[in-house]
Amino acid sequence: MQQAAFVTNRKGIVALVSLLLISAIVACGDGIASGGGSAEIMIDGSSTVFPISQAVAEEFRKQRPDVQIPVGISGTGGGFKRFITGDTDISNASRQIKDVEREEAEANGIAFTEFVVAYDGLSVVVNKANDFASCLTVAELKSIWEPGSKLNYWKQVRDEFPEKPLRLYGPDTDSGTFDYFTHAINGKEDASRSDYTASSDDNVLVQGVMGDRGAIGYFGFAYYSENSDLLDVLAVDDGDGCVKPAVSTINDGSYSPLSRPMYIYVNNFSLQREEVKAFVRFYLENVGELALEVGYVGLPESEYQAQITGLNW
Amino acid sequence: MGYFSIQAAVRVDVINQSSPEQNRKRSKATRAWRDRVFVVGFVAAIVIGIAGLAALLIDVLVDGLPFLNYDFLSSYASRKPLESGILAPLVGTVWIVGMTAVFTIPIGVGMAIYLEEFASKNRLSRLIDLNIANLAGVPSVIYGLLGLAVFVQFLFNGSRNVTAGALTMTLLVLPIVVIASQEAIKAVPSSYRDAAYAMGANRWQVVKTVVLPQALPGMMSGIILALSRAIGESAPILIISSLVWVTFVPASPDSKFTVLPLQIFTWISQPQHEFRGIAAAAIIVLLAVLLSMNGIAIWIRSKYQVRSDQ
Numbered sequence: 070m071q072q073a074a075f076v077t078n079r080k081g082i083v084a085l086v087s088l089l090l091i092s093a094i095v096a097c098g099d100g101i102a103s104g105g106g107s108a109e110i111m112i113d114g115s116s117t118v119f120p121i122s123q124a125v126a127e128e129f130r131k132q133r134p135d136v137q138i139p140v141g142i143s144g145t146g147g148g149f150k151r152f153i154t155g156d157t158d159i160s161n162a163s164r165q166i167k168d169v170e171r172e173e174a175e176a177n178g179i180a181f182t183e184f185v186v187a188y189d190g191l192s193v194v195v196n197k198a199n200d201f202a203s204c205l206t207v208a209e210l211k212s213i214w215e216p217g218s219k220l221n222y223w224k225q226v227r228d229e230f231p232e233k234p235l236r237l238y239g240p241d242t243d244s245g246t247f248d249y250f251t252h253a254i255n256g257k258e259d260a261s262r263s264d265y266t267a268s269s270d271d272n273v274l275v276q277g278v279m280g281d282r283g284a285i286g287y288f289g290f291a292y293y294s295e296n297s298d299l300l301d302v303l304a305v306d307d308g309d310g311c312v313k314p315a316v317s318t319i320n321d322g323s324y325s326p327l328s329r330p331m332y333i334y335v336n337n338f339s340l341q342r343e344e345v346k347a348f349v350r351f352y353l354e355n356v357g358e359l360a361l362e363v364g365y366v367g368l369p370e371s372e373y374q375a376q377i378t379g380l381n382w
Numbered sequence: 383m384g385y386f387s388i389q390a391a392v393r394v395d396v397i398n399q400s401s402p403e404q405n406r407k408r409s410k411a412t413r414a415w416r417d418r419v420f421v422v423g424f425v426a427a428i429v430i431g432i433a434g435l436a437a438l439l440i441d442v443l444v445d446g447l448p449f450l451n452y453d454f455l456s457s458y459a460s461r462k463p464l465e466s467g468i469l470a471p472l473v474g475t476v477w478i479v480g481m482t483a484v485f486t487i488p489i490g491v492g493m494a495i496y497l498e499e500f501a502s503k504n505r506l507s508r509l510i511d512l513n514i515a516n517l518a519g520v521p522s523v524i525y526g527l528l529g530l531a532v533f534v535q536f537l538f539n540g541s542r543n544v545t546a547g548a549l550t551m552t553l554l555v556l557p558i559v560v561i562a563s564q565e566a567i568k569a570v571p572s573s574y575r576d577a578a579y580a581m582g583a584n585r586w587q588v589v590k591t592v593v594l595p596q597a598l599p600g601m602m603s604g605i606i607l608a609l610s611r612a613i614g615e616s617a618p619i620l621i622i623s624s625l626v627w628v629t630f631v632p633a634s635p636d637s638k639f640t641v642l643p644l645q646i647f648t649w650i651s652q653p654q655h656e657f658r659g660i661a662a663a664a665i666i667v668l669l670a671v672l673l674s675m676n677g678i679a680i681w682i683r684s685k686y687q688v689r690s691d692q
Contacts, residue, residue, distance in 0.1 A: 113624055120652065123627045124461040130629060139638055141624035142648065156540060270651050291653040363461055364653050 108344045113141035114148025114161030117245055117289065118331045120363040121187055122161050125352045128359065132351075136344045145245055149334075155179050158339035159349075162332040163189075163245035180337040184353065184376055187360035187367055190314035191250055191327040192293035194300045198282045201230050204304040204311035207326065210254045213237070213285065218262045223283070237265035238277045238286030244269060250287055253326040275300065287327075290314055291364025319366040331365065353377050442669075446662030454663055458629045459645065463656035466649075468664050473631040474544070474639035475613060475671060481548035481635065482555065482612045483605070489552070490559030490608075491601060497560075498567040499589050511564075518557035525554045526618030534622060545635040547622045554618060555608035562604020566597035602683040606676050613672050616643035642668045 112122055119142050126138040143151065145162045152160035153174035166174075166183070174181060193210065195202055202223065205213075209226055212218060213235070223230035240246045242259065252258040268274055271288040275296050278284040285303075293302050293314070304311035307325045318324035333352070339345045353376055357367030367373075449464075457467030501507045529550030538546050570593050578588045625640045626648040632639045642664055649661035 116648075116651070119626065119648075120461060123459075126627065127461055137630055138627075139625045139629075140627040142620075142626050143624040147624070271653070272651060289653070295653040295655065359461075 108135060108342075109137045109139070110159065110339075110345055110348055111139060111157045112159045112161060113143045113151050113157045114159075115145040115163040115245060115331075116142035117145075117163040117189065118161035118186075118333070120291075121331060121356060121360050121365055122159070122333065122352075124359040124363050125356055126348075128355060129348055129351045133344065133347065136348070138348070144243075152181070152334060152336065153177055153179055155336065155338070158336050158345055160334040162334060163329070164248060165332065166334060181334050182337055182340065182380070184333050184335065184349070185330045185368060185372070186333055186352065186356045187331045187365040188319050188328050189331060189365055190290040190319035190324050191246060191253075191287055191329060192290050192314045193285065193287045193303045193305060193327070194278055194293055195286075195303060196278055196282045196284050197299065197301055199284075199301060202226075202285075202303060203301075204306055206306040207254060207308075210305070211256075214239075214251070214261055215255045216260050216262055234283040235285065236281055236283045237262070238274045238281075238284055239265050239267060240271065240274070240288060241267040241269045246271075246287070246289060249329045250327070253329075289364070290319065290366065294364060316361065316366050320369065328366075349380075350377065442662045442665050445659050446664075446666045449660045449663035450666060454660070455667070459627055463649075463654060463660050466657075466660050468642065468645060468667060470628040470631055471640045471642045471645040471664070472667060472671070474628070475641045475643075475668070477544045477632050477635075477639060478547050478551060478619070478641055479609055479613050479671075479675065481544060482551040483609055485548060485552040486555055486559055486608060487605060490556050490605075491563050493556075493560045494563030494567060494601075495589055495594070498564050499585065499593060514557050514560050518561060521617075522554055522615050523617040523621065525550055526621035528553065529618060529622050541636065542623050542625075542638060543636045544632050544639045547619055547639060547641075548635075550618050550622055551612040551615065554615065555612050558608040558611065559601075559604050562607065563597065563601045566600025566604070567593055569600060570596040599683050602679055606679045609675060609679075610672055613668070613675070614643055616641070616647050619644055620647075642671075 110126075112126070119140060122140050126140060130136065130138065140161075141148070141157075145164055148157070148160045148162065149166060149170045151157045153170055154177055166181075193205065205226070213220055213226060214237070220226055221235055222232055223235050224232045226235065239250070239261070242261075247261070248258050251261045255261060266274075266277055268277070271292045274286050274288050275292055278286045279296075279299050293300060302313060304313040305324070305327055306312070309323075309325075312318050312324050314324045314327070319328050322328060335345070335349055340349065353373045357370065357373060360367045454467050455472065456469055457465070458469055459471075460466045497507060497510065501510075529546060533546035533549045534540065534542050537549075574592050574596065575588050578592045583591065619641050623638065623640055623644070625638060626644055628638065628640045630637075646661045646664045646668070649657040649664065
């Protein structure tokens with residue numbers, strides 16, 4: 070009896086220990102194929118700028134496989150929080166650094182350089198079935214999106230539009246797209262009517278506008294251009310006539326006021342390191358082409374050149 | 383609807399006050415009918431559940447299988463969907479789950495044994511029990527913030543490494559392991575313990591030779607559930623690691639890392655349609671890792687169970 074209990078007990082322990090061992094072996098067994106390269110450029114920040122930095126880092130690593138460039142998506146604010154303590158070398162940002170962030174960086178003895186790397190054209194889209202609206206003025210957009218707006222029918226936006234229900238789709242309030250759109254259209258950052266369908270995932274907004282005949286929504290240019298056969302984009306009139314978002318109009322700045330710049334911030338101390346310097350130069354030389362590939366629009370070539378020559382290499 | 387009409391029928395029975403013979407006949411018919419209604423209801427519940435799950439699975443398989451090949455498993459992520467792979471997040475996930483198991487199992491099982499077998503049942507131990515149950519319901523992102531403050535910033539001096547991720551996951555899943563282990567220990571009949579005590583065993587001997595072997599299958603179930611949760615969590619890892627483009631696999635517990643749910647999340651939110659295909663392929667890999675891990679645990683459990691029955 071006692072022996073039987075002892076045998077059972079031992080097997081129980083064996084089972085438990087073997088599970089532990091298996092876990093440990095699995096955990097450690099994969100450590101063989103490690104990265105190797107010691108040089109590392111740490112990038113974090115905006116998830117909107119992430120595809121651009123990923124594309125550049127990917128191409129850069131083809132020339133310099135010895136440099137590791139992990140890229141994170143903590144968000145613009147979250148990225149700056151790390152950047153201003155010297156935790157990261159480069160911060161992706163879909164807005165400029167705020168004064169409080171700048172002051173904190175100075176207090177920490179962190180100096181940095183700002184680069185504009187690409188543009189995104191926030192695109193205002195409607196359902197394919199919408200055949201009456203093709204262009205809205207900034208004032209009309211404001212009347213739709215301003216806080217407390219009571220417009221619920223297209224006819225209320227412009228008299229010649231039909232009496233069809235107007236339903237709104239947009240990014241949620243944490244998004245940099247939301248910040249920029251509210252600032253450009255409503256005149257005040259974060260000021261927006263709140264009775265709209267909000268999502269942090271732009272693909273959800275695409276689905277929403279596709280399935281709702283009375284819909285109007287806005288998101289980054291890449292999400293429109295990938296779905297241009299499923300949605301209609303509206304031209305925006307900023308006083309100089311109607312302009313649709315397109316690579317050319319975003320690039321030359323005529324699509325206004327909804328073209329927004331994308332930034333990277335580079336720690337000046339890191340910039341003294343050979344690999345960081347090489348990476349930033351490579352970034353500015355190649356991002357124009359690469360940005361296009363991932364759905365953003367490059368700056369005019371001269372602006373990249375100006376940023377390159379503005380530095381002492 | 384059905385339920386109310388049954389009630390009405392029963393009430394009519396009561397009011398009618400007809401002969402007992404008639405009454406019995408009718409109530410028998412009612413009971414048979416009621417029985418059928420519930421059977422249909424339960425079958426419908428199963429069908430809806432399984433159909434929903436099957437639809438999801440088929441959808442993922444249809445979207446993802448065309449992208450699943452050796453290159454996908456052995457290369458790093460890329461801006462080009464067709465050249466993308468999941469090596470870094472796959473190995474990262476194995477690291478996180480493996481280390482979480484190493485931390486969770488001894489601590490969780492040890493806590494459960496102490497609380498059930500050694501701690502006196504007083505107000506304090508009831509308070510601890512209540513808190514463990516509550517902790518199981520805390521949103522995972524809270525654990526991410528806690529892990530960032532305690533492990534990354536305090537313990538590892540700003541290093542966002544695999545160990546910090548695994549420790550955070552340990553905190554997240556520990557309540558599940560403790561509660562399941564406690565239930566498994568409670569289910570061991572106290573007559574077994576009494577018999578062991580009667581033979582002169584001390585408390586630790588009773589735990590070691592009687593309680594633990596009997597409770598092990600139940601504990602394993604809890605551990606499987608807990609690690610399955612850890613493998614699918616993205617929110618705490620987004621806060622701890624934040625990395626979604628990594629071109630190396632973690633070489634040591636001190637390495638930077640990313641995990642599959644985070645990679646899937648990033649791909650799904652990209653504008654290019656092909657990324658949804660490779661996200662589906664990554665989901666299939668995640669499911670495969672999860673199933674094989676659970677398979678190992680279930681195999682260990684069943685092997686042990688068979689022997690203990692002999």
